[in-house]
Amino acid sequence: MSSSSAAPGRGDGAEKPPMRDALVAAAFRLFLERGYEQTTVDDVVALAGVGRRSFFRCFPSEDDAVFPDHERCLADMTAFLAAGADDEPVRRVCAAARPVLRMHAENPAFSVRRYRLTESVPGLRAYESSVVRRYERAPAGYLRARFAGPRDGALRADVIAAAVVAAHHNALRSWLRSDGKGDAEAAVDHALGQVRAAFGAGPVAAAGKGPEDVVVVVSRRGAPLWRVVQELETALGRG
Amino acid sequence: MSSSSAAPGRGDGAEKPPMRDALVAAAFRLFLERGYEQTTVDDVVALAGVGRRSFFRCFPSEDDAVFPDHERCLADMTAFLAAGADDEPVRRVCAAARPVLRMHAENPAFSVRRYRLTESVPGLRAYESSVVRRYERAPAGYLRARFAGPRDGALRADVIAAAVVAAHHNALRSWLRSDGKGDAEAAVDHALGQVRAAFGAGPVAAAGKGPEDVVVVVSRRGAPLWRVVQELETALGRG
Missing domain, CATH: 1.10.357.10 (Tetracycline Repressor, domain 2)
Structure with a gap:
């Protein structure tokens, strides 16, 4: 298993239990090598070297190992x-x-x-x-x-x-x-x-412009509303 | 099975195969009586009085019988x-x-x-x-x-x-x-x-108003855009 199979790191910098990482890596490897339909939780835990119960302590289902x-x-x-x-x-x-x-x-x-x-x-x-x-x-x-x-x-x-x-x-x-x-x-x-x-x-109005500035938009009545909104955004400086 | 268990009619007025209706009715009855997890395709076909192959000719999966x-x-x-x-x-x-x-x-x-x-x-x-x-x-x-x-x-x-x-x-x-x-x-x-x-x-502009009518909207620069759009809708008669 190459090191690039590791699960994503946590944004908060905390360490994840290595068992969880190993299960994610095993699930990925088997899904890619054998196919998803041919892979069971038993296969995943066997490759990761842990028990079934450990798997279900980490993940509610096989799919969740792909989206850990x-x-x-x-x-x-x-x-x-x-x-x-x-x-x-x-x-x-x-x-x-x-x-x-x-x-x-x-x-x-x-x-x-x-x-x-x-x-x-x-x-x-x-x-x-x-x-x-x-x-x-x-x-x-x-x-x-x-x-x-x-x-x-x-x-x-x-x-x-x-x-x-x-x-x-x-x-x-x-x-x-x-x-x-x-x-x-x-x-x-x-x-x-x-x-x-x-x-x-x-975003808040452009710097130097007071909130009480007014913006005037003139539009044809038949114009699609989204085009009018585009004009409006430009006028409001919110492009 | 009460008649209210029947599958929905078709909007185009065409007749649906009765077997399909019977399978939908059977699946619904079993899902409601026994629960979804406890119901197999075999149970459904047994109640409907048809073979498994007939089920899968009508529906790709058990779930599809609920959304026929x-x-x-x-x-x-x-x-x-x-x-x-x-x-x-x-x-x-x-x-x-x-x-x-x-x-x-x-x-x-x-x-x-x-x-x-x-x-x-x-x-x-x-x-x-x-x-x-x-x-x-x-x-x-x-x-x-x-x-x-x-x-x-x-x-x-x-x-x-x-x-x-x-x-x-x-x-x-x-x-x-x-x-x-x-x-x-x-x-x-x-x-x-x-x-x-x-x-x-x-909708197209209100009757009697030409497409070249103009609408003028004046707004504070700090107003949330959706409020400006609401004003605009009112002005355009598209509430």
């Missing part, structure tokens, strides 16, 4: 959102997506290999879809609480959460498809900027 | 999108979501029971998540083709597709939670209207 850090990441995201009751809500959910990116970016080689494996295995793709749904649920719950009251608050919350996750996913996938080259963080920030432009507050 | 019409619905959606190369793109993807709603609304009792079953069974929820992802892929693919060229076209496509599916899902779930009472179509139209307002063209 999602639970931590979801917990981080939820905690970050819970601490942001005073922030502008759309900005907060965009910021909450950053740890997910960091989880992928901190070990590009692992992330790229996992991406390729997931793309080629329908079972893992289905699992990943369900994980993506969970990533939507955290910001949706936060936004529902923040938008509680106004008509369509829950609708707005769900739509924005889906848009944030889709933008993040788009940028992340582009980065993974490019073999983890380039600045993933800048790509994700750019993508999330589009969501903020459509739904939320952009 | 998604394949048809996805195919309808894809065909509808393919025929809309000249339409305003965001409006077209919103319209493409309608058959999905109709599939649910044409047999409310079945849809409500399925919703409750899905909510209570993690395996079915995961399956449904993967179906929702597929519903995103069809409009995303269409929008990527329509937005091909401009920078961020694919990003914009993915974000809008996710927003459309989330809005549809929000309205559909509210309707299912209310036991299928109320006007599902109006609720979905309202929800999709929010997406159109954020991203696309709203």
Whole structure:
């Protein structure tokens, strides 16, 4: 097993139990060598040299060994959102997506290999879809609480959460498809900027401009709204 | 087996093979009576009085018997999108979501029971998540083709597709939670209207107003963009 099979390091710098790393590496190696459908938990634990019970202490299912850090990441995201009751809500959910990116970016080689494996295995793709749904649920719950009251608050919350996750996913996938080259963080920030432009507050007004400045936009009534919004962004300096 | 266990009728009025209906009814009955985890395909075919091979001729997996019409619905959606190369793109993807709603609304009792079953069974929820992802892929693919060229076209496509599916899902779930009472179509139209307002063209300008009318919006530079967009919608008569 080459050292590049190691699981991703933790963003917080803490040491992970070596057994967990060994299980992730064994699962990956077997999925790649034999195929996902042909690999059982028994095969994984045999290769890692641990017992079945150890596996299930680390992971609820075989699939989770391929995505070993999602639970931590979801917990981080939820905690970050819970601490942001005073922030502008759309900005907060965009910021909450950053740890997910960091989880992928901190070990590009692992992330790229996992991406390729997931793309080629329908079972893992289905699992990943369900994980993506969970990533939507955290910001949706936060936004529902923040938008509680106004008509369509829950609708707005769900739509924005889906848009944030889709933008993040788009940028992340582009980065993974490019073999983890380039600045993933800048790509994700750019993508999330589009969501903020459509739904939320952009960055604070440009330096030297008071908040009471006014902006006048003149538009044809027949123009598509998104074009009007683009004009508006330009006028507001939030491109 | 009560008659209310019947599978949903087809929107196009065509007759469905009775065997298919019998398998759906059997799967539902067993999932509800014994639980999802305790039900095998063998149990389902035994109750329906058909062979295993017949089951797999109708459905690729056990889960598909709970969602018997998604394949048809996805195919309808894809065909509808393919025929809309000249339409305003965001409006077209919103319209493409309608058959999905109709599939649910044409047999409310079945849809409500399925919703409750899905909510209570993690395996079915995961399956449904993967179906929702597929519903995103069809409009995303269409929008990527329509937005091909401009920078961020694919990003914009993915974000809008996710927003459309989330809005549809929000309205559909509210309707299912209310036991299928109320006007599902109006609720979905309202929800999709929010997406159109954020991203696309709203309805054509009000009668009697020429497309060359101008609208002037004055806004404080510090105002959140979504509030400015709300003003703009009101001014444009696209609330």
